[in-house]
Amino acid sequence: MPNELENLIFATLDRIVGRVLGSRPTTIDGEQLDETVYSHLKQGILIDPVTYRDPWVPGGTTVDLTAPGAVPEMNRSRYAAWRTAELTNDMLMVTTDGSYRPYRSGRHLDAQYEAILTQMQPAPPPPVNPEVRQRVDEATRLLHVLDEQGDIVDDTPLYRRYQDKAQAYAEARAEFAEEQLRAQADPARLAIWPQLSIPLKAKVDRAYDAWKTSGAAKVEAALATIKAEGRPITEAMVASARNEFDKWSLVLSGVELITPYTYVEPAGWCDPTRTDIGWTRLKISSAEANGHVASGSSSFARSYSTSHSSSTSVGGQVGYAFLFVGGDYGTAESESTWGSTASKDSSYEFRNDGSDFSLELEWALCRVQRRWLRTDLFAMQNWYLPGQKKHCISDGTIASQSLNERPMMPMIPMDFLVIRNVRIHSKKWGSDGRVLSSMYDSSKGDYRASSTSYGGGGGVSLGFITFGGRVSHARSDASAQYEAEHRSTDSSDWGWRFEDGTLEIRGAQIVGWVSSMTPPCPPMDDPTLAADR
Template sequence: MPTTHAVEQDVFSIFDDLKQRVLGISDVTKPPEGFSFSFLPAGRPVNADDYAKPWTPDLTLDTGAGASTADPAVLNAIARRQRNLMNLSLMVDHKLQMNGSGLVEPGASKISETWKVLLTGANAVPLPPINDPNLKAALDRATKLLVKPDPEDPESVVLTDSYLKYKDYMKKYFRAIQAYTAQYVAAMSNPITAQTWPVLGPTYKADVDGAMDDWVSFGKKDKIEEALNLLDAQGSDAATAMIASSKKIFDRYQVAAGMIAATIPYVQLFPTNWCDPAAGDDGWTTYTYDMAKARTETSAASKSWGGGGVKLGFWSFGARAKHSDSQVHEDFSSEGLSISFKYAVVDIERPWLNTILLNLSNWFVVGCKKNCISNGDANQQKPSDNEAFWLPAIPTQVIVVKDLVIKTQDAQRFAGSVKAGTSGGGSFGWGPFTIGGHYEHDSSKGTNSIEQVDGGLKIDGVQIIGWISQILPASPKVDSPNVP
C-alpha cells in the first residue's frame, strides 16, 4: 500500500500539472503576472439544471407573442432562466478566502457588495490645472483611446472598441499559451515525445508568437498600455469621470431577483454550456495521470502547496458534517492509481465591474488609508478593520472537470461504500475530486451518478475544482484626508 507521502505526491502532482496547464507555465513561459490559481478543498458537483441557459437581455426565447393564452411551458422556461441567472450570479459573487496553501473556500462576503461600498466611498483628489499643453494633449488622447461617451448617457463613459479589442486579443494570447503548455506537459509525460520536444516545440511556439503579434498589431497593445500608464501617473480628471461612470454602470447591470424586492448583479459565463456534461468536448482538454509513469520531481510541488486542508487519498464525511470534518480511509488503497478527466477554463464576465478605476491615481476612499482595497500582493491577509473595502483579487475564470475516471486496485470495493454512504446524504472523494455526493439547491436535489468501469469508477457530471483570480493593483494610492 502506498505511504501517505506517496499519496500526497499523487495529489500535489495533479495540482501542479493543472496549474501549469491553465496558467500556461512551460519551458518558455513564466506564470502570468497578476494572476493566481487556487483549488477548492473538494470538488463542488454542479447540477446543470441550476445554471443552464440563464436569462439574458437579448430576448432570444420564443415567447409565443400574439397567442390568445399564455403557454405554461414558456412561462416556466422564462422563470427557470431567471432563477438560473440568480444562481449563477450568486455562485461567482463570493470573495474567495485563501488558507495560505493554494486552497480557497467561498466566503460570506460578496464581490458586488464590496464594489458598491467602494464606489460609494470613492472621491477624486482635485489637481491644479495642467499648464503643459503637450501633457494635456497626451492625457486627452489617452482618455479617448480607453473610454468614450456612453451613447445612452452622455454624462457617463464606456470602454472604446480599441480597448475592448485589446482585452479580446489578450485573452487569445493567454489561450495560446495554455494550448502550448498542454502540448508541452503531454510531451513530457512520454520519453519518446519528450526526446523530440526540442524539434516539435517551436511549431507550437509559433502559435504563441502569432497570438502576441496579433495582440500588438490588431489589439494596439503598446498604445493601450502606454495610455494606461500615463493615466496611472496623472489622471485626476479621469478618476472623477471613472468614479461617476462606474456607479452608473454598476446600477445599470442590476436585475430583479424574482418576487423578492432585491436585485442581483448580471453576469455571464463563457462558454455558456459549461455546466452541461453532454454538450460535447469542444473547449475541453483531456488530462491523464498514471502513478506508475509519474515523474519523481514532486517534492517541490508538495512544498509549494503547503498541505493545509488538502485531502489525501480516499475520504468521506457524513450528511451533517462539514468538509473540514472529512475522514481519510486508509483501508482503501491507491495502489495502481490512474486518473483521467476532461477540464475546461470558463471565463466569468461581470459587465458592471470596471476595474480601470483601480489603475488611476489621485482618488481615495473616505475614511481609509491607501491600499485599503488591495496592496497588489498575491498573498494578502484579511485586514482587522475596513474589511468591507478589501478586495485583493477577483475570480475571472473557473476550472471545471467532467468524465472523471479513477482506477485503483480497491476502486470496486470503494464503489460499494460510496453508493451506501451517499444514500444517507454523505459525500466521498479522492484528493480534490468528489466521487459521490449530494448537491442541493432550492430547485433540485440529486447526486452525481457513479458507474463502475473496468478497474475503476466513472463519475458523471461536472464539478468545480478551482479558480483563476486576477490580483488587483495597489489601490487606492492616496490616503483619505484626516486619517491618522
C-alpha cells in the first residue's frame, strides 16, 4: 500500500509532467502542432554548476582577458560549451510509456544528422525554360571564361576590372572613415577636419566614378540574371543546411575534435542561485497528494508506475519512496542499478514510515538550441537517401517506432526538464528521520564523502529526486584541470542536508526530456531501387 511519502512524490511528478505536456503549442482546434514524447528518468541526473555555467559563445567572450586567471577561465568556458553539447547530444528511443531509453549502440544526434545531410539527394529538377537558359548562358559568358565542357576556369577581363575597381572604392571609403575617427580623437585635427576631409572625399568620389564607368552596369545586370534564375528549392535548402552545419562545427574540447555548437536557454539553467530566469515554484502537502492519489484519475505517474512495476518494484510500487542506488548518476548504466531500501552494507535502511509531509521545489523546461540542425529539411518534398526506401529516417508516428532501432532519427530531443532546490519537511519522519540524520552527520563537511559512506558509491533516490551521490561530470585530463582550478570548496549552493525535520536538496538535476517526432521522411524511395527490381 503506498505510504504518504510515495503519494507526495507521485503527485509532484503528475503536477510537473502534466504542466509540461499540457503547455505544448497547439492549433486553434486544440491539436498539437507536433507530436511529442516525454522520457522520464528513474533518477535525476545531478548537475555540477561549475561544469556547465557561463559557456563560451561564438560572438566573443565576456571574460576580462587582462584579469588574473583569464586564460584558465577561457579554457573553462570552452569546456563548458563542449560539455553542454555533449549533454544534449544523446538520442533517445521512442517509447509510449514515458520510459527514458537510450539506444544500446549509443546513437548521437550530430553524427546521425551529418550522415543524413551528407546523403540527401534532391530529385532531378524539371527542365529550365529555354529562353531563361539562354539569358543565363549569355550572362555567364560575359563574366567568366569557360572551358570546352562549359566549366568556369577564370573571370573575364571585364569582370576582373569590375572587382578591382569595387575593391578600390571600398578601400577609399575605409580610409576616409579611419581618418575621421582619428580626427574625432584629436581636438587639433578635429578643428581642421573640414579642410582635411576634402582630398579624402575626392579620392572616394574618383574611386566610385572609376568603378561605375568600367562596365559596372553590364556586370551587375549579368549577376542579377544569374541570381534570378534560382535553384530548385530542395537543392538550395540542402546546400544551405550543409553550409550551416560546417560553420557551426567548432573545436571546443581542446583536442582535434569537431563539435557542433549547442546552447541551452535559459543560459543560467545550471546555477541554483539564479532567481531571475523564470523558474516555477511548486508546493504540495501530504493532504493534497493523498487526495490526488485517492481520486484514481488518469495520470502520467499512474501509467508510468504501472508499466514499470514489474521491473523496478519495491513492495509493489515503481519507486516513489526512498531507495538506495548504486553507480554514478548521469549515466545509462545507473538506470539498471536502482531499487533497494537498504544500503549495500545494511548500515542504513529506509522504512518509509513518516507522515504529514510538505514538499517545495522549483522546476523549469530548458530549450536546447542547435543552429546547425535544420529540422525544416525533413518536411521537404522530392528528395531521397541513396539505397534507402522512403520513411527510413522516420515514419512520423509514435506507436510504430516505439523501441524500434531501425529508424535513423525518429525523434529529436528538444527540451529537458530540470528541478532544483528541493525541500521536504515533516515533524513525523519516523525511523527514516534517524537514518537521514545519521547519513548527513557522516557526510557533513564534504558533499562528495556521502558517495562512499553509504550505498557503496551511489546515493539515494526519492522517486525521481536524487541526492547524496556523485554529480554528473565525467572526468578527463582536461576536465580535471579545469575543475581543480575553478571548483569552490563551499558547497552551500548545492549538495544536501537534513536538519530540523527538513531534507534540503540543493542544486539542479535533469529528470526528463521532451522530444519532437521527426515528420515522415524521406518522402520517396531511391529511384534506382525500382530499377534494380
